Amino acid sequence: MRLTCPACGAQHADDFESIEAGAVGKMHCEGGEGDHVFWFILCECLACGEETTFTWTQVPGPTDLSDLSCSECGVPFHEADREAEDEGTPRHLL
Ligand SMILES: [Zn+2]
Numbered sequence: 001m002r003l004t005c006p007a008c009g010a011q012h013a014d015d016f017e018s019i020e021a022g023a024v025g026k027m028h029c030e031g032g033e034g035d036h037v038f039w040f041i042l043c044e045c046l047a048c049g050e051e052t053t054f055t056w057t058q059v060p061g062p063t064d065l066s067d068l069s070c071s072e073c074g075v076p077f078h079e080a081d082r083e084a085e086d087e088g089t090p091r092h093l094l
């Protein structure tokens with residue numbers, strides 16, 4: 001699993017064992033024009049099981065997070081959350 005910096009395109013091979021799915025993380029990057037940071041989230045799709053990462057150059061707001069959808073099957077994560085809650089297994093992005 002790799003993270004691509006949204007600011008400079010640098011690739012970050014990361015230790016995802018320390019990253020919690022569904023939680024926004026912050027990554028330090030030294031590519032491009034100097035030190036900067038970006039934010040990312042790893043989401044696991046409840047519909048197809050694929051993991052998708054999203055990155056931002058600024059702290060993602062509630063709108064950014066609610067707009068996320070699976071790169072494999074296109075199911076919005078917040079809708080999958082709702083379906084999961086209907087089935088009695090609550091899951092939240094944050
Ligand atoms: Zn960068």
Ligand SMILES: [Zn+2]
Nearest residue numbers: 045048070073
């Ligand atoms: Zn999916």
